[in-house]
Amino acid sequence: MLDQEPLTASHEYTYNERDTLAEMEWRSQPKQHDHDELRPRKRQKTIHHSALPTPRREDYTIAWICALHIEMAAARAMLDECHEPLPIDTDDNNTYVLGRIKRQNIVIACLPTGQYGTNNAANVMTNMRRTFTNIRDGLMVGIGGGAPGKVDVRLGDIVVGTSVIQYDLGKILGDNQSQLHRTATPRFPRPSLLTAASTLRSKHELCASQVPRILRQRLEAHTQYSRPSSPDRLFHATYSHQSAIASCDECDQSKLMPRCQRAPTNNIMIHYGAIASGNQVMKHSTTRDTVTRELDVICFEMEAAGLMDILPCLPIRGICDYSDSHKSNEWQRYAAATAAAYAREFIEELPVIEAGSRTADSPARIEMAELQQTNQALKMEVRELNVRLRLQQSRLPPQVPYRNLVAINDALGETYSFSLNYIDSFELFVTVLRHKFEHVGLGIGRL
Template sequence: MSASDAGKRRRSSAFSDNSLPIISKRPRTNHEEDDNDWEERQTCTSGPLSYGDYNVGWICALPIEMAAAKAMLSSIHGGLPGDSNDSNTYTLGSIGMHNIVIACLPSGHYGTNNAATVANNMRRSFPSIQIRLMVGIGGGAPGKVDIRLGDVVVGDKVVQHDFGKTLYDGSFERTDILTRPPQEIMTAVSKLRSDHESSRSQIRAILSEMLERHPSMTKYVYPGLLHDRLFESTYDHDQTLSSCDQCNPSRLMERSGRDSTDPRIHYGIIASGNQVIKHAKTRDKLSQELDVLCFEMEAAGLMGSFPCLVIRGICDYSDSHKNKQWQEYAAAAAAAYAKELLSVILPNAAPKTLTVGTSLVTGQLCTLALTANPL
């Protein structure tokens, strides 16, 4: 039986019902104690489900983003029979009550068109997906919003900044329109955002738990405040210098201190395009014209056929001082936000989905243990 036939046979009624039940209370720590008390562990490895049993589609562009996504999983599921019409390679697993399918763009193939191909393959093979996420890293657009490296930007709108036409006088007219994530997932974003008004985000606790379970992921730890440098827009990096350690410190922007190194979460417009932004003046121009918080290269390719929520960890400032030092941590921070978001959403109807307590998963008895300080 082909993968597409398997998906059709197991398609649940939830596929036609787009509403996503929201959990009224989510696990969170007592912040007067230790945030490391957050834990999510599954005591057994579940067997393979079917294509129709997966309700969350999670797309990444880079291997480090996929590694961060996999590190968020409570369990990893066995593989499913391949489909000759689907070139994607999937990682299957679960987070809480959600069954997750993760796919990464082919190595060295980036941009909106490649993202669209991966998304369309996933959509065909996994017809019961209700929650769609694009999670990874992006370049920040500091300005009226105090964005720092390691912060997370959640896209309530996406615009393709390089889509348009060149006019008779050589000027560029942008013709793309703002696209929004599905309303159903944005209600969950609103729920989590309101929770964060009265309590701290769980990102730090989730990252601590990730390192406990995966101690080899040392590159994914917070790089340190001293390595977060924002230079004046008029000060370009000297390309003969191997790092910014030798850049002129007098050209650094003065910014007020923060009371915590925890990532802050920002909500706003994400600009997507087929080119990397590495020029501060261009960054500032686009930021002012489009009111964007973040730049990336894939989301615009998804919003038509795979409307999703785009979550980006900030790894640089979209300028000539761009480097890779913050990429792993930024990828992990974005993945941790995605995991926390899923904790406030209940699946509509997902056969064989794990529940809190004891449940049967393909004949195996499994216990999902959630431990957190009470409210």
């Protein structure tokens, strides 16, 4: 049995009840109100058809994460169109750059200034995915340190991470960091990213990459992002940079690794392989070589491992140094530019997501909305049936015929549905019901 008072006409409404009642009056009167509420997107769709649609949060499907402001600048330069910022949640600390490349809507976010590493990258991606719920593919685009060895990687080259391994995760077995027993396992980008990478790679087997053209078109006016005039030097792993020396011009040039000259038309090469990701800057050549051998990696960076659990991203890295003590900033902007240019070419290759799953006005989305409405209607019916049962079991005067209740219930069906959705307390519901009885001229005394 329920504890609510018997239905009597003497009940006085509380403030909260009055509010609820007023809202109910508005909601329950014309029957179509409830149906309209379920179809706000259809009304939006009409507006969108009559004018160029302004992308909404759910229209953005590609995340482009940067760690440095120079990487974000290169990313901006790749956009065909910049979009107005959208409101974001108060607990989202990111600042977004929104835009479009061909038919893809892109969200660009940068790590907080001065804060790098896998954890910060994870925070940025977590916030982004909460705000932009339809993000499907993620790219981590920026600079990285080359791991020379198996691959003839040069400054300005592009490394595409077909797998990511957090190289600094493990157990230290001795006093020396080199005795780290690595426990991390390789992580892989989403299959959709890897298949797109294969497709683009196959294209490059037959035709040159578009990266040089994209760089010319997008960044030629920004000369700080052009190829530096300073030489590309790779020193022997055993020869360290002296801290007192300002530039590698003063380093012993006889310690340079002999490498063949590349043709100017082949300046930027794209390498596919494993990337070592960690929270520390790698600038020690012998440690670099150890990790490179152990993990078979071709690049070092500091963010990708943090993203893989949240959204398995494709890391795209422009090589700006050789992860050794000779590292300098001279090649960073150019390397950021080559990575961004590849990212643009890659996005052009990425299939546009089936419109039905992403846009409000697609047939599939409408069908989904209708299914949800049906589901909601079924739920309401079940709840109404429950109410009828509970009314039967309540303290209503036993002489009230059940058919009266059913008749009243039918007449007030919309009210039942609405009130049950918004009123948790059954007592309050009965109060509301009493009010409605009076409103339609069925005095409570008649029950």
